[in-house]
Amino acid sequence: MNCNNSPLQSLNSGGWFKLICGASFQHVPSIRSLVIAYGLEGADCIDVAAEPAVVAAAQEGLGACERLVHGTKPQGDSWQRPWLMVSVNDGEDPHFRTARFDPSRCPAHCPRPCERVCPTGAIAFEANIPNNSAHSSVIEPLCYGCGRCLSVCPHGYIDAVTYQRSPQDLPALVLDLGVDALEIHTHVGHYKKFQTLWRSVRPYLPNLRLVAVSCPRHPDAIPYLREIWDWVGSDVRRSGCAWLWQADGKPMSGDLGQKATDPAIAYGEDLLRANLPGFIQLAGGTNQTTADKLRQRGLLGKIAGVAYGGYGRSQLKPVLDQLEQREQRCNQTLTLESQADLLHRGRAIARNLIAPLKGSVPVNSPTNLTPAPLKQRP
Ligand code: SF4
Ligand code: SF4
CATH class of the missing domain: 3.30.70.20 (Alpha-Beta Plaits)
Structure with missing residues (x-):
């Protein structure tokens, strides 16, 4: 179940799994629970809104993962903490x-x-x-x-x-809250705005493990991304952080049927042909069929990985709803890990989405997780 290569190894092997909680989605209790379920099952990266309270909730979820995993030593020793990513935008973006x-x-x-x-x-x-x-x-x-x-x-x-996520919060997010990765959302035609944003990001590159650029599919996307690489390439090489292109096929559509994933795969193939430096990861329309379709087309491993947003969140929604109903009944805040049956179900759902992508990656997972005692969150 829990696939425990490091995030960088996952990028190199093509088994990178990113959970997108969403740049606008800020429901803190859900984020904590999503991070626990997907984090325990081998997610490599958790992408949250660049909002200190949201980042803190995600960190809290990762801390809960660590406590649960450490209760299962020696298997727990192999668990790798996912990277935490936040997103900023260089202009209007859905x-x-x-x-x-x-x-x-x-x-x-x-x-x-x-x-x-x-x-x-x-x-x-x-x-x-x-x-x-x-x-x-x-x-x-x-x-x-x-x-x-x-x-x-x-x-x-x-x-x-x-709204535009201002880079003014970057020092607090990157240096104080320990964010590992940054994603810049851009669009064809935003080059000047991208340059302005990049000047704010540049000082923090040495503190980041990964920088990603996300751009929706567009007939002129490849020449635009080349232009971006010409601008940032020397900074990225000097900093030593990894670089990733997020092929955003059909933004925020993963729950709209199986075919929603096809534009992201086609975009990923365009990026492979363009041979730009850096990893390629799919997003936008990704769902339960994405990994199988990549495998059928011989793209697993060439494409570094897949990000799941609305689809990944919607899969866990019944569990989160049930947790909320229990909270209302007992009139106190409950953690996912305090409810053994819900934690088990949530992990099983997360595993079903992650496992097909990690099919070729050695699996080594903590078992017999002991639920923490019921406690009230501050
Ligand atoms: S339909 Fe989408 S945009 Fe409208 S309220 Fe719901 S999440 Fe927000
Ligand atoms: S769809 Fe109807 S209820 Fe919803 S915002 Fe429009 S008028 Fe109001």
């Missing part, structure tokens, strides 16, 4: 937005297609909406900006609020 609308404008007879289409339950009219959503029916920490609600509202009442 990964960095949340939906917002004023529910008082909605007609009483509206059948609320927005509520039905939301994959995370972020639109909830009767729910206990947190203070930060007081003027909207969108529970902001649950919204990851997929945009599906925007197109279904017959009145066009839902707006997307986009």
